[in-house]
Amino acid sequence: MMLALLLLAIPLAMFLLKPVWYRSSQQEISHSEENLRLYQERTDEVAGSDLSEEEKAQLQLELDREFLASASELQPREQKNSTRDRLPLAIALIVLTLASTVLLYQRWGASNELRATELLDLASQSRLSELERKELMTRLANAEQRNPDNIEWAYLRGRILSAEQNYEQAATAFAAMLERLPEEAQADRAEAMTMLAQARFFAAEQKADPAVYELLQQALAITPQHRQALGMAGILAFELQQYGDAIEHWRGLWQSLPAGPEAAQLEQGIRRAAEHLGEQGGEVSLAWLERAELKVLVSLSEQAKQQAQPGDTVFVLARAFNGSPMPLAVQKLTVAQLPQVITLSDAQAMAPGMSLSQFKQVTLVARVSRSGQPTAQPGDWQGLLEPVANRDEQIFKLTIDRQLTAGS
Structure with a gap:
């Protein structure tokens, strides 16, 4: 300058x-x-x-x-x-x-905000010195005061305070942020509620508080698939001995996770909550803890065989029946490998909250892509089977027998 x-x-x-x-x-x-x-x-x-x-x-x-x-x-x-x-x-x-x-x-001018941005970039690359950290917090506070309608500065300041374990100050920052957010900004309000609940929970030395749990429930009413809110709501419900609610919260989180150590650890918590619920006289089915898995025999019709090349890519996928076109599970192979039995499961999920186990009915699709791209294009050959129960144990026969046109 x-x-x-x-x-x-x-x-x-x-x-x-x-x-x-x-x-x-x-x-x-x-x-x-x-x-x-x-x-x-x-x-x-x-x-x-x-x-x-x-x-x-x-x-x-x-x-x-x-x-x-x-x-x-x-x-x-x-x-x-x-x-x-x-x-x-x-x-x-x-x-x-x-x-x-x-x-x-x-x-x-914007010198304060520019300097704050420089310090944030520096913090993402290396650890700030004590003087730089204090300067950053001061500049974030100044930016928050000068731009009360821009909640980004308040959010960043609250997140940094939480990361530094200054939970009481972080809670104050998130509470002020929540007060300034308009009612129509539902997603932002849900995020602020979740962060506020987390800060208050840790500020209270991780002691369960019904008011904090209520705050998380309000956040989940707005964004039911918020993974952080689901996880913490399950913890608080468990500590408050509301084991049925804990299982439901953790169920939503477990179904959004791919198979792995994190999902396995969460499954242990779910089974422990089910045991406590049984001690209280309640009952719950945990059949959904078994991951959904579909076996599909993919083959080509005679007409498709004549036009397809051995090196052409074949995509086999499952997507929600009458739902989002986002694939729930995908396998990729070549025409030369057909016919073949493949398995579609939660391990192949492409996005959080979009797994095979979450949808009772799905559509199975197999497509020969001459371009090698997963998006359907005119000239591709395709086979489709729907609706299919996501836990059906039979081997489904899926034949690629229809050529796509510009209007299909």
């Missing part, structure tokens, strides 16, 4: 200083012309007088001396005095302008 101000100062200095030098030069020319005019008038008077030639010569000599003296002494003194009088004023104006620009930019 300072370099930019210096670059701007150069034309500013030229603009302010030019009148000083220009005016002095003009005064010099003006005095010279006046002296020359007077010299010529008096010379003419001497020449036209009735004096003798000797007297005229004496007077002319005196006029010449006066003219030379005025040219060598009067003009430089005036130029020097004029420049000396105006130069300090011009310099003062330059300094005042630059200082005002800096102060106004610091007050109303």
Whole structure:
């Protein structure tokens, strides 16, 4: 920023200083012309007088001396005095302008936000020093005060406070953020509620609080698939001995996870909650803990065999029946590998919350893609089977027998 101000100062200095030098030069020319005019008038008077030639010569000599003296002494003194009088004023104006620009930019400009962004970028690359961390928190607080309608600064400040385990301050930041959010900003409000609940939970040394649990339930009413809210709501419900609710929360989270260590650990918590529920006299079926799995025999019709090439790509996928076109599970092979029995399962899920186990009925699709792209294109050959129960244990026969056209 300072370099930019210096670059701007150069034309500013030229603009302010030019009148000083220009005016002095003009005064010099003006005095010279006046002296020359007077010299010529008096010379003419001497020449036209009735004096003798000797007297005229004496007077002319005196006029010449006066003219030379005025040219060598009067003009430089005036130029020097004029420049000396105006130069300090011009310099003062330059300094005042630059200082005002800096102060106004610091007050109303974006320097605070720019510096905060620089520190955030630095924090993503390496650990900040203590001074840099304090500066970042100060600048985030200033940005939050100056831009109350922009919740991003409050959110970043709250997240950093939570990461530093300053949970009480983080809770205050998220609570203020929630108050400023309009009712129509439902997704943002749900996120703020979740972060506020987390901060309050850890600030209370991880002791279950019905008010915090209620806050999470409000967030889940807005965004039912919020993984962080589901996980924490399950923990609080378990601690409050509401085991049935804990199982339901964790069920939604478990179904959004691919098979792996995280899902296995969560499954242990679900089974423990089911045991406690049984001790309370309740019952729950955990059949859904068995991952959905479909076996599909994929083959080509005779017509498709004639047009397909051995190296063409074949995509086999399952998607929600009468739902989102997002694939729930995908397998990729080639025409040369057909016919073949493949398995579609939750392990092949492409997005959180979009797994085979979550949808009771699905559509099975097999497509030969000459371009190698998963998106259907005219000229591709395809087979389709629907609806299919996601836990049906039979081997489904799926034949690729229809060529897609531009309107299909």
